[in-house]
Amino acid sequence: MKKAGYIVILSLLLAVSPLCASRLGQGEVRALKWSPGVVLVVVTYQVTVEFQVGEQPQKQQLTYTETGSGFIYRPDGYIITNGHVVADANLKDAQAMNALETRLKHEILDEKLLPAFERHLGRPLTGADRNAIVRGIRISCTTPQLRVFLSNNAQYNANIMEYSDPITQGGKDVAVLKIDANNLPTVELGNSDEVRVQEPVTVIGYPGAASPLQMDLLSNSSIFVPTVTNGHISALKVDNKGTPVIQSDAAITHGNSGGPAFNEKGQVIGIATFGPGVAGFNFFVPINTALEFVRAAGAAPFSGAFNPGWAEALTDYDSGRCETAKNEFQDLLRILPNQPDVTRLLAAATSCSKEEGKLERHLEDASFPLYGAGALAALVVAGIVLVRRTRRAVRPRSASAAASTRVGPAPKVPCSPFVAPSGESQNVSYGNLQITSGPLAGKLFKIPKEGLRIGRDPEQCTVVLNEDTVSKSHAWIVPVDNRVVVIDGNSSNGTYINSVNSPRVSKAGLRNGDRIYMGKQGSTVLTYFN
Numbered sequence: 001m002k003k004a005g006y007i008v009i010l011s012l013l014l015a016v017s018p019l020c021a022s023r024l025g026q027g028e029v030r031a032l033k034w035s036p037g038v039v040l041v042v043v044t045y046q047v048t049v050e051f052q053v054g055e056q057p058q059k060q061q062l063t064y065t066e067t068g069s070g071f072i073y074r075p076d077g078y079i080i081t082n083g084h085v086v087a088d089a090n091l092k093d094a095q096a097m098n099a100l101e102t103r104l105k106h107e108i109l110d111e112k113l114l115p116a117f118e119r120h121l122g123r124p125l126t127g128a129d130r131n132a133i134v135r136g137i138r139i140s141c142t143t144p145q146l147r148v149f150l151s152n153n154a155q156y157n158a159n160i161m162e163y164s165d166p167i168t169q170g171g172k173d174v175a176v177l178k179i180d181a182n183n184l185p186t187v188e189l190g191n192s193d194e195v196r197v198q199e200p201v202t203v204i205g206y207p208g209a210a211s212p213l214q215m216d217l218l219s220n221s222s223i224f225v226p227t228v229t230n231g232h233i234s235a236l237k238v239d240n241k242g243t244p245v246i247q248s249d250a251a252i253t254h255g256n257s258g259g260p261a262f263n264e265k266g267q268v269i270g271i272a273t274f275g276p277g278v279a280g281f282n283f284f285v286p287i288n289t290a291l292e293f294v295r296a297a298g299a300a301p302f303s304g305a306f307n308p309g310w311a312e313a314l315t316d317y318d319s320g321r322c323e324t325a326k327n328e329f330q331d332l333l334r335i336l337p338n339q340p341d342v343t344r345l346l347a348a349a350t351s352c353s354k355e356e357g358k359l360e361r362h363l364e365d366a367s368f369p370l371y372g373a374g375a376l377a378a379l380v381v382a383g384i385v386l387v388r389r390t391r392r393a394v395r396p397r398s399a400s401a402a403a404s405t406r407v408g409p410a411p412k413v414p415c416s417p418f419v420a421p422s423g424e425s426q427n428v429s430y431g432n433l434q435i436t437s438g439p440l441a442g443k444l445f446k447i448p449k450e451g452l453r454i455g456r457d458p459e460q461c462t463v464v465l466n467e468d469t470v471s472k473s474h475a476w477i478v479p480v481d482n483r484v485v486v487i488d489g490n491s492s493n494g495t496y497i498n499s500v501n502s503p504r505v506s507k508a509g510l511r512n513g514d515r516i517y518m519g520k521q522g523s524t525v526l527t528y529f530n
Helices: 002-020 026-037 094-121 127-136 220-224 287-297 306-318 322-335 340-355 358-365 368-393 399-404
Strands: 038-053 056-074 078-081 138-141 145-149 155-163 175-179 200-205 227-238 244-248 260-262 267-274 282-286 432-437 444-446 452-455 475-480 483-488 495-497 507-509 515-518 525-529
Touching: 026 038, 026 056, 026 200, 026 227, 026 260, 026 306, 026 340, 038 078, 038 094, 038 127, 056 267, 078 287, 094 127, 094 138, 145 175, 155 287, 175 287, 200 267, 244 267, 267 287, 282 287, 306 322, 306 340, 306 507, 322 340, 475 515, 483 495
Parallel strands: none
Antiparallel strands: 038 056, 038 138, 038 145, 056 078, 078 175, 145 155, 155 175, 200 227, 200 260, 227 244, 244 282, 260 267, 267 282, 432 444, 432 525, 452 475, 475 483, 483 507, 495 515, 515 525
8 A cells, every 4th residue: 555655646746747847948938938029131232233344345233132130129010120230221312322322333343343354454453444444334223122021931121210320420320110010029128227247148130140141051941040149248338429338248240230139037138239350249239229219210119919928838838738838829820920939839739738648638727726736635645644554564662652653744746836946945035016006006915935816715815806807716926936927716807917908828927017917807907026
């Protein structure tokens, strides 16, 4: 029977552990969350060059392509990038077109025509030769096409809403673009005034050095796979005009320009802009500088439906709730068709779901509190049975010794999502929950390691809300794996993060400042502070 008891415990642990096992690395989850909002920006145009070699007129057509990165900050298609990335497309008047043709003329002369004439003549060009060539050359170009490519390879023509010249030309090197699209993934904009030296930073973009356009060894499909690099803030400096710039050792190259630099909270604090060509010394435009142009465009940042759904799907898949995650990934593909990361994880979740046993599937479909409590109760019973049988097997030497024997505490499930990590200090802070709207507005609750249960029932809940739209045990705010999550308790009216128009959550990680809505029509709103 003792052996049977161990089997019961082992079976319960095996049943619960697949739902708790992490399927994604921590850094991988962060990159997956942020990457869909990063875009590839491309400017292309055709250049016709007419010149004469000896008595023979010559004509060549050249294709110019400039690439960079950008990031979506509104789901209706507003994008931030560098001014120098889209400079060739900033042709709002004849003067700008003439300036482009003049620049191209010098580039083509120095890089193509003059060397070709020297090879033709077999000698270095004289001053007279050069003057004759310059007078005889004629250059014209088509109107540049500005396009934005999303992570799912969908492309859109873009318009420049706001523009600043590159830093080398005295500008702030920021541009705001607009594409005709909706329900797009976005990034969150932070506050660059809060940046500190040696803070970690993650840069996502489309560097030319890792593009098939420059590397024949890479497939064309790799064009739309962003590159993720990490580093730290090296210094906070100002340019020669007194404008702030952020220095970092994060690796960036040509093509990263215009791409976002994220802090640890997942907020964009800078825009990759330039570097001296020496590894480890790169610079970023602070996001607060870019916000000047965002305000001028009259398009304040906000997030859409994709982001909370994507975060929830990643959390569910990572924690082993494969059937739930599969359905969420399918919903996301209806918002952003053919997104490669969503498609890949949908296939993985589908495979994982097929491998799940009946017990695992039942536990996944049930609410977290139900199966967590059920598993713990079963372990308590199994522990009591084992201890009692052990006491029977060992004959006490005296009545007093037998009387001193006590049943020990029930064993804990090591990976249960409701059990704090072992060895944790009782004084660890998990943040606070403030009721910012509703019957208890203004009240502040400290989050203990066992979490806060929220609902109408005072026997079950720590935070009691006497509101009809709140269920008896509506939600649970609880620390899980070094973060705080909100778990819906199968409530009637649902739990929502940051907006009642976002998808209903079953379990979602919380970030500092997140607002938790108790039902779509309810008046109670709670804010999490870490």
